[in-house]
Amino acid sequence: MKALAMLVLGFALVLAQAIAANAKIPESFADLADKVSPAVVNITTSTTVAGVEPGQGQRPIVPEGSPLEDFFKDFLDRQQEGQRPRRSSALGSGFVISEDGYIVTNNHVIDKADEIEIEFFSGDKLTATLIGTDPKTDIALLKVDSEKPLPFVSFGDSDAARVGDWVVAVGNPLGQGFSVSAGIVSQRGRALSGTYDDFIQTDAAINRGNSGGPLFNVDGGVIGVNTAILSPSGGSIGIGFSMASNVVTKVVDQLKEFGETRRGWLGVRIQDVTEDVAEALELASAKGALVTDVPDGPGKDSGIEAGDVITTFDGNEVKDTRGLVRLVGNTEVGKAVRVVVIREGKSETLKVTLGRREEAEATAVPVVLDKEEIEESKIMGMTVAVLTDDLREQLGLDASLDGLVVKDVAEDSDAFEKGLRAGDLIVEAGQQKISSVDDLEARIEDAKEAGRKSFLMLIRRDGDPRFVALSLDG
Known part of the structure; x- marks a missing residue:
């Protein structure tokens, strides 16, 4: 019995060692840091903040010629001295994606900036030009002109990242300069508040100033752009979010080509199919996107109707509204696609030529009904x-x-x-x-x-x- 126990223990130790070997746990991230750091940059922005010129603010009313008139004038002018137009600066991170100087960062890092300065790992500094931004994914593309080819990094496949994989974040946390932190992929497919959100959650330390910096896999490929943290204190508690590279690459390609994003537009309003909605429509499962309205546009032209449940788009299964929005947004404008819908219990295939997505912001107005006598x-x-x-x-x-x-x-x-x-x-x-x-x-x-x-x-x-x-x- 004792011999059997020893045999089982020995087998367990061998198995644990084999698992550890196959997991490729790195002894150090030093080689990776040496490899990618030259392509990671610090970003400093400068913005003009409007102020109030002395003498233009509200003043107390005093009788003209009163001894108090000069007192109040001098006092208010001193108070408003700090409200003149002034320069405000902010810090962030980014990374070079081509030797000719294209740089990726977050939109919120450079939003409303008058000047954008790039500091490289070598200590060199260059002024950047804004190529384009996409607030929906919080991505911005910059460009610097350099007399020599710049070190750069390439994007990796974020879809290949698995929960538990090692990742490394590089950036400029809290303005302290180049810094490296390691962790794992905590979860994938996180959504915060954006229409096209596809975040990688990680416990690699991400703090203010890391925004716009890269999240690397162990091969040195960028699989995410560090964008946000969840923290009650403002500091890292091990819950950070990086926009997945397979979203970022599509945005960057369009910003580089057009200076803006050009997403496909189906032209329908949709909602998720819940269990009770599925039961009411006699659907086999609570999947798909339920069409609530079809305004003038591609969907209406192709025959999509309110009440249709979209189950397939361009050969891809539609699980919910978020999935459909991403599928449509990632499809090129003008492409003719097949859309499968369930209408009154029957499946129909429609052909839709996608337009370009246009957002209509509706301002909700609180409704107050009169207490009139109405049947x-x-x-x-x-x-x-x-x-x-x-x-x-x-x-x-x-x-x-x-x-x-x-x-x-x-x-x-x-x-x-x-x-x-x-x-x-x-x-x-x-x-x-x-x-x-x-x-x-x-x-x-x-x-x-x-x-x-x-x-x-x-x-x-x-x-x-x-x-x-x-x-x-x-």
């Missing part, structure tokens, strides 16, 4: 009323819209939990247009008779459409 009904926890001309004017709705206005929502209802609020307009129920309470009740009865557990409605809020699935249980 209303209570249904599924909602108090609804037929859309009248008065309500249409209050809500700022287009004359072509019909439906039921939500006047109130019980806080203990499923409707409230799903986000319905006063001022919402119900335009469709059970994927059919409605204009009366009778229409809504009829669609609910149809869903119950069909044995469905959920009931789908299309609502509009501040002009934006959204599908909501309400439970029919009970």
Whole structure:
């Protein structure tokens, strides 16, 4: 028995040694640091901050000729002396990607800068020109003119990075100069707040000043651009985020060629397919992107309709809205692609020629409904009323819209939990247009008779459409 235990222990030690050998744990990152550091740069920006000229601020009213007049004038002029236009500087990092001087950094590092100075590992300094920026991915491309070829680094494949792989961050943390930190890939595919986010999370120390610097794999390939940290104190706690190189390379190529990004545009508004929405639409699984609206554009021209569920785009499976947005954005403008949709339970393939993405920023206006006497009904926890001309004017709705206005929502209802609020307009129920309470009740009865557990409605809020699935249980 003892011999067997010793045999098992010996086997475990051999196995552990084999795993350690196969993991290629480096004894040192010194060779890697020597290799890549010459291509990493410190970035100093200078910006003019507008101020208030002495004598232009608000002054207390004193009688003309009063002894206090000169006192207040001298006092306020001294107070505003520091408010004259002044120079403000900021620090960040970047890296050279070509021997002719193209440099990648974060957009927020150079945003609104009047002057951009690049300091190289050798100590040499050059003034950079801004080629282009992409605020959506927080990437900027700079260019310096050098009399000699510059050391540079190449991008690696961020999709090949695995959770647990070693990574090295190089940059200028807190303005201390060139600094190297090591860690692992903590997670991939992180999203913060951007439409095209695809961050690598790492525990390699990243601090202020590291922004725009490279995240290397052990082969010396750039697999990320250090962009943000999660920290209650402002310092590194081991949760840093680097924009994945396979996103950055596409942006850099477009900035280099056009000075701006040119992303594909499908021309639809979409939302995720939740479990209750999938049940209401009788879908096999909660996958795809549900089309909520189709304004004038490529999607409308190709026949995409509100209520369609996009399951495949250009041969790629669509898992959710985020995936579709990235697929479309990474596709070249003008390309004709095949889009597979599920419509009324059947699959259809449509051909769409992509346009160029255009953003329309809508300003949400709080809705306050008059407490006028309007014929209303209570249904599924909602108090609804037929859309009248008065309500249409209050809500700022287009004359072509019909439906039921939500006047109130019980806080203990499923409707409230799903986000319905006063001022919402119900335009469709059970994927059919409605204009009366009778229409809504009829669609609910149809869903119950069909044995469905959920009931789908299309609502509009501040002009934006959204599908909501309400439970029919009970």
